Amino acid sequence: MTLEIILFxxxxxIGAASGVLMxxxxxxxxxxxxxxxxxxxxxxIYLLLNAQFIAVxxxxxxxxxxxxxxxxxxxxxxxxxxxxxxxTNPLLKYVAIGVGVLVFAQLIYLIFFFKxxxxxxxxxxxxxxxxxxxxxxxxxxxxxxxPVQVAGFLLLSATIGALVLAKKKFx
Amino acid sequence: MINWIYLTVALPMIxxxxxxxxxxxxxxxxxxxxxxxxxxxIPFLISVVALFxxxxxxxxxxxxxxxxxxxxxxxxxxxxxxxxxxxxxxxMALVVTGVGFIIxxxxxxxxxxxxxxxxxxxxxNLFIFAMMNLILADNFLLLFLGWEGVGLCSYxxxxxxxxxxxxxxTTSDAAKKAFIVNRIGDFxxxxxxxxxxxxxxxxxxxxxxxxxxxxxxxxxxxEFIAIFLFIGATGKSAQIPLFVWLPDAMAGxxxxxxxxxxxxxxxxxxxxxxxxSVIFALAPSAMAVVAVIGLLTAVFAASIGLVQTDIKKxxxxxxxxxxxxxxxxxxxxxxxxxxxHVMTHAFFKALLFLGAGSVIHGMHEEQDISRYGGLKKYxxxxxxxxxxxxxxxxxxxxxxxxxxxxxxxxxxxxxxxLFVWIIGVFTALLTAxxxxxxxxxxxEGKERxxxxxxxxxxxPKIMTIPLIxxxxxxxxxxxxxxxxxxxxxxxxxxxxxxxxxxxTANSKIHHFGLHSHFEEILLMALSVxxxxxxxxxxxxIYIKNTRIADSVAAKFKGFYSLLRNKYFIDELYDxxxxxxxxxxxxxxxxxxxxxxxxxxxxxxxxxLVDKLSALIRKFQTGAVQFYAVIMVFGIVVALFWILLSx
Amino acid sequence: xxxVEYYLVLSAFMFTTxxxxxxxxxxxxxxxxxxxxMLNSANLTFVTFAxxxxxxxxxxxxxFVMTVAAAEAAVxxxxxxxxxxxxxxxxxxxxxxxxx
Numbered sequence: 001m002t003l004e005i006i007l008f009x010x011x012x013x014i015g016a017a018s019g020v021l022m023x024x025x026x027x028x029x030x031x032x033x034x035x036x037x038x039x040x041x042x043x044x045i046y047l048l049l050n051a052q053f054i055a056v057x058x059x060x061x062x063x064x065x066x067x068x069x070x071x072x073x074x075x076x077x078x079x080x081x082x083x084x085x086x087x088t089n090p091l092l093k094y095v096a097i098g099v100g101v102l103v104f105a106q107l108i109y110l111i112f113f114f115k116x117x118x119x120x121x122x123x124x125x126x127x128x129x130x131x132x133x134x135x136x137x138x139x140x141x142x143x144x145x146x147p148v149q150v151a152g153f154l155l156l157s158a159t160i161g162a163l164v165l166a167k168k169k170f171x
Numbered sequence: 172m173i174n175w176i177y178l179t180v181a182l183p184m185i186x187x188x189x190x191x192x193x194x195x196x197x198x199x200x201x202x203x204x205x206x207x208x209x210x211x212x213i214p215f216l217i218s219v220v221a222l223f224x225x226x227x228x229x230x231x232x233x234x235x236x237x238x239x240x241x242x243x244x245x246x247x248x249x250x251x252x253x254x255x256x257x258x259x260x261x262x263m264a265l266v267v268t269g270v271g272f273i274i275x276x277x278x279x280x281x282x283x284x285x286x287x288x289x290x291x292x293x294x295x296n297l298f299i300f301a302m303m304n305l306i307l308a309d310n311f312l313l314l315f316l317g318w319e320g321v322g323l324c325s326y327x328x329x330x331x332x333x334x335x336x337x338x339x340x341t342t343s344d345a346a347k348k349a350f351i352v353n354r355i356g357d358f359x360x361x362x363x364x365x366x367x368x369x370x371x372x373x374x375x376x377x378x379x380x381x382x383x384x385x386x387x388x389x390x391x392x393x394e395f396i397a398i399f400l401f402i403g404a405t406g407k408s409a410q411i412p413l414f415v416w417l418p419d420a421m422a423g424x425x426x427x428x429x430x431x432x433x434x435x436x437x438x439x440x441x442x443x444x445x446x447x448s449v450i451f452a453l454a455p456s457a458m459a460v461v462a463v464i465g466l467l468t469a470v471f472a473a474s475i476g477l478v479q480t481d482i483k484k485x486x487x488x489x490x491x492x493x494x495x496x497x498x499x500x501x502x503x504x505x506x507x508x509x510x511x512h513v514m515t516h517a518f519f520k521a522l523l524f525l526g527a528g529s530v531i532h533g534m535h536e537e538q539d540i541s542r543y544g545g546l547k548k549y550x551x552x553x554x555x556x557x558x559x560x561x562x563x564x565x566x567x568x569x570x571x572x573x574x575x576x577x578x579x580x581x582x583x584x585x586x587x588x589l590f591v592w593i594i595g596v597f598t599a600l601l602t603a604x605x606x607x608x609x610x611x612x613x614x615e616g617k618e619r620x621x622x623x624x625x626x627x628x629x630x631p632k633i634m635t636i637p638l639i640x641x642x643x644x645x646x647x648x649x650x651x652x653x654x655x656x657x658x659x660x661x662x663x664x665x666x667x668x669x670x671x672x673x674x675t676a677n678s679k680i681h682h683f684g685l686h687s688h689f690e691e692i693l694l695m696a697l698s699v700x701x702x703x704x705x706x707x708x709x710x711x712i713y714i715k716n717t718r719i720a721d722s723v724a725a726k727f728k729g730f731y732s733l734l735r736n737k738y739f740i741d742e743l744y745d746x747x748x749x750x751x752x753x754x755x756x757x758x759x760x761x762x763x764x765x766x767x768x769x770x771x772x773x774x775x776x777x778x779l780v781d782k783l784s785a786l787i788r789k790f791q792t793g794a795v796q797f798y799a800v801i802m803v804f805g806i807v808v809a810l811f812w813i814l815l816s817x
Numbered sequence: 818x819x820x821v822e823y824y825l826v827l828s829a830f831m832f833t834t835x836x837x838x839x840x841x842x843x844x845x846x847x848x849x850x851x852x853x854x855m856l857n858s859a860n861l862t863f864v865t866f867a868x869x870x871x872x873x874x875x876x877x878x879x880x881f882v883m884t885v886a887a888a889e890a891a892v893x894x895x896x897x898x899x900x901x902x903x904x905x906x907x908x909x910x911x912x913x914x915x916x917x
Contacts, residue, residue: 007821009821012827019831023838023847031847035854038831042857049868054879058860059890061883065904066853066890072848073894077901092800096840098832099803106810107829114817130873139877151884158888165895800840 008048015041028074032067039063050127053136179214179264180254180303186210186296189252194289201645204279207292211275211299216437226568227279230671233258235378236309237713243312243380247372255309255376257695259361259672262510263306263442268515270434270584271299273637273650277525277728278426280633281532291331295430298324301433306442311374316441318359318407321436326350328431329423345422352416356406363399366392367450384675390454397450397457400443401464409491409497410468415741416493421483428483431681433520438513441497445506448676453505458680462502462587466594469495472740473601477608478724478734481538482527485609489564496579499595504680506673507666511652512579514665515571517565518648521643526557529630529638530613537625545618549627551568554614559583561610563645565702567602571649578654585686586693596698600705616714628666651714656692704712710728824865831858849890851871856886901906 015038022034040061046055129135140148186207193640197203225233230414238253254260275295280290301320308314318520330346337345364374370392370732371379404410409417409432431437444451451458476488492517500509531538533550547554563572576599584592620627625701629635652665670677724731733739790801831892858880864903867875 004819011914015827016834022854023834023842024893025847028844028846031850035850039857042861046863049824049864051864051868051876054860054864054876057880057883061823061887062853063858066887069890069894070846070850072850073891075821077898080913090799093841096800096803097798097837097898099807099869100837100840102807103803103810103836104829104833106814107832108805108826109814110810111825111829122872122916127868130867130871131876134819135873136876136880139873140880144849145876147881152887155884160909162891162895165892166898447866796843803836803840 002049007047011041011044014038015045029071032070032074034071036063036067039067049131050124051131052128053131053133094160172222174237174476176215176235176237176254176256176292176307177239177252178219179217180266181306182214182633183210183300183303184294184459186340190289190296191293191395192292192326197289200279200283200288203289204275207296207417208275208279209270209274215265216300218261218264218268221256222265226257228545233671238435242531246704248275248368249373250310250312250374252305252313253309255337256307257670257672259442259445259510260307260325260516262669263438264303264439266514267302267306267435270517270521270641271295271302271430272425273523273640274430274434274521277429277528277634277637278424280631282424282427283526287331290423290444291328294324294327295426296330298328298436300429302439304633305439309376309676311367311376311379314446315357315360315364317361318403318439318443321354321431321439322350322357322407322408325353325427325431326418327425328422331423335422337419340481342422342463344706345416345419349416349420352413353406354414356403356585358397359402359406361403363396366396366399368404370396376446379666380675382449383449383453384679393450394457395452395498396449397454398460400447400450401457401461404440404444404498405464407443408437408494408498410464410494411471414472414491415744416467418484418737421481423488424781425483425531426484428487429521429524432522432623434517435795436808437494438497438517441494441501441509443683444498444501445510445673448501448506448673450678451501452679458502458504460502462499462591464695465495465498465500465502466538466598467495468492469499469598470594470601471495473598475734475737476605478539478731482540482543482609482613483524483538484561485540485605486523488526489602489606492598493520493564496576496595499591500579503582503586504677505586505677507669508575508578508582508808511665513573514575515563515593515645515648517570518641519560519645522556522560522638522645523564525634525641526553526560529553529634530557532634533627535625542620543613544616544620545614546627547614550629550637552629556635556638557614558640560645561606562668563669564606565706566599566698567702567706568699571645573645573699574649574652574654578652578696580698581694584690592694596701600701601699603702603705604709607706608713611713615710616717637645637695643726650744651801706753821865821869825862828858828861828865830853831861845900845908846894849893849897853886856882900916 013028018034018038018041022031022038025031025034039058043055043063044051046058186209189206190203194203235256236253237256238251240249241249243250275292278291278295282288285291298321301317301324303317305314305317305321308317326346326349328344329349330577333343367379370372370388371382373379373382377392401411406413415431417437421428423431423506439717451461472488472491476485476492479485479488493512497509497512497516500512501508529550530543530546530553533546533553534543559570563570566573566576568574580592580595582600583595736742792798792799832876835853835858836853838854839848842848842851860882863875863879863882865875867873
């Protein structure tokens with residue numbers, strides 16, 4: 001039992017559990033908090049995979065910015081606790097869960113029975129090398145510069161869109 | 172001119188189109204009449220010229236083929252609008268266009284003032300068009316086109332006065348009866364055509380007849396073909412069992428009766444059988460059937476005509492009876508005798524009908540002869556021409572009817588035997604009797620109408636001149652066919668003219684032994700004597716002493732009622748055929764098939780679609796999450812597909 | 818070494834959880850959070866393969882995924898605010914104008 005495996009099991013369990021808990025809470029604030037926990041667990045897993053930059057970016061962007069945005073909106077709008085779906089349309093719930101299980105089954109099948117997966121993991125040093133800030137920075141500013149510019153535009157348009165949609169009308 | 176023979180078909184069609192499309196705008200009756208009549212008169216002239224051209228040729232080259240255009244061409248079936256000019260078709264063409272032209276002229280006077288004047292001439296021209304197609308066709312399909320066309324025109328013309336009552340129903344009922352009964356016959360004709368096509372792979376006359384004579388095909392094939400064709404002929408030419416439409420067809424205007432039911436359309440059946448003489452000659456049993464039915468019809472109809480009181484009805488049954496004679500001749504193998512009788516019959520029967528029309532016109536639409544009497548001093552021309560026609564139909568020499576009828580009776584004797592001859596002569600006696608009963612009750616004797624309300628008058632010249640022309644033809648028309656006993660070998664011009672047409676057929680028939688001239692003259696004398704006696708008897712009873720007739724009628728009351736009611740044939744058909752069909756149609760076909768099955772299927776489909784769509788409509792909930800479920804489900808299916816292919 | 822299947826199974830599980838969350842939650846905000854969960858599971862897959870194959874393209878791609886996720890979250894929440902202003906509810910079932 002190396003440390004790696006223990007850590008993996010720990011983070012995996014936290015991530016899975018928090019995901020399940022997230023979707024079953026009645027209170028949306030609780031759901032948001034569990035999602036943050038999920039992101040944290042994921043960041044831990046990224047570290048296990050030697051993707052340092054991504055792990056940190058995950059915490060900063062997702063857990064730090066996006067979830068804060070979510071919490072702000074929840075605070076602003078203060079939606080009511082919703083009526084359990086069990087009471088309004090139980091059939092739909094079971095169908096949905098069934099469909100979801102089907103998706104999971106198919107993915108499992110894909111993973112285990114589709115087998116050009118003779119991947120020999122590269123050695124650790126190389127993996128660390130890939131995940132550094134320096135390497136990723138070089139990549140995105142040389143090979144993937146165009147997508148970066150486009151991403152910039154996308155963010156700009158998202159900002160403008162959010163502004164326009166959410167503001168109060170001028171009288 | 173022979174190569175332009177298709178004009179005889181085209182011109183009536185043009186006349187029909189002009190009068191039909193523009194007739195209601197042309198207010199001048201004369202113009203319509205001229206257009207209509209010349210559409211038939213010019214074809215008559217063309218036929219005359221063609222006749223002379225044929226006469227100039229030697230005997231075995233008098234066959235011409237004038238193609239117009241191909242109609243159908245698929246596989247072995249090659250049918251074109253092509254016309255065949257030979258001895259037989261020229262004779263028929265002359266009769267049709269000639270008598271037709273005379274009747275057109277007569278109609279200008281008879282239909283004067285009628286609000287459908289233009290329609291009448293349009294239909295008449297259409298009829299001539301169809302009839303010429305029938306006569307001149309060189310293949311069965313074109314003949315059938317004309318066959319159906321004349322049937323259609325008889326429907327249109329019988330029901331011409333569509334808003335009038337007629338006996339117990341309307342004129343349209345009479346027209347429908349004619350058309351439907353004709354259709355039953357046409358069904359037989361179609362079956363015959365199908366058989367011909369299957370057997371000979373062609374519908375062209377020349378091909379079929381040459382193959383029929385040359386190939387060795389079992390007799391029963393010919394029997395079937397002949398019987399089916401004959402069924403068609405019984406429908407069109409009013410023989411037993413499909414004659415019931417002809418008396419009812421008197422609902423139409425009298426020129427219509429003259430043209431269609433006396434002179435032309437009813438003879439289409441005779442023409443068709445004569446044209447197919449080869450097939451019939453190779454089918455002896457069918458010929459026997461033809462002869463028997465012809466003979467039976469002749470006697471049957473003559474007996475009914477004895478006691479009818481409507482002037483047109485008497486003539487109608489007389490037509491049926493004379494047609495019976497023609498079929499008797501055909502059945503006995505005397506094809507040219509039958510065609511000869513067609514020609515003479517056209518003359519005197521048309522004359523009789525036109526004369527009857529003149530009487531009806533003069534008596535202000537009265538048709539019951541019990542209200543006539545003594546009209547000869549008011550309508551002399553009509554009287555004389557009518558009398559001449561009656562003498563002709565009775566068969567007194569040297570009028571035309573004598574020669575044609577006598578030839579038939581002679582063939583009856585030599586090919587059928589004494590018994591057939593006796594019945595034939597008996598029918599001739601009946602014919603003479605009822606014709607002169609008609610003449611006596613109409614023109615002679617005491618006047619039985621009220622002088623103050625009815626003023627009989629002679630018809631205008633435009634109606635009497637055609638009568639005179641036809642009278643002349645009835646008198647001298649027989650000299651073309653003087654039998655050989657009087658004129659020597661080859662002296663019968665008519666039959667030697669037609670001989671090449673029937674040569675093949677005649678070679679296949681067994682002719683019985685020789686008979687002497689003495690026998691022929693003896694039989695002739697006997698029949699003439701009998702006819703003269705009938706005429707005297709009729710005149711005696713109906714002019715001098717009508718009480719004899721009444722007492723005979725009272726003594727044989729049952730038989731009299733049977734004849735009066737035409738042997739209750741119509742009622743018989745009604746109960747055995749018409750009403751069961753109506754019941755089946757109503758209950759089975761309409762209620763069950765139409766309403767439940769077909770409507771049920773159509774409405775059921777609609778109901779099914781409705782229910783299905785109600786089901787499918789549930790998918791449109793408007794709830795986005797529902798759609799999301801469906802989408803994910805779609806992804807599952809797509810993934811499944813991909814997984815399968817891996 | 819942890820075999821690659823483990824990471825992938827975890828990713829699949831998180832994805833399924835996100836899908837079920839989308840389908841059965843009616844609060845629109847929680848709906849969005851489930852979508853973020855799904856995006857994260859995709860990110861996990863990318864990182865796994867980037868690590869195991871030695872190719873940095875996977876990690877660069879996550880960069881962009883996050884960008885898109887952020888933009889989408891911003892705009893989506895703006896829409897929800899506008900929606901709430903009009904209908905005073907965030908219940909997904911009551912936004913059923915599509916039914917017509």
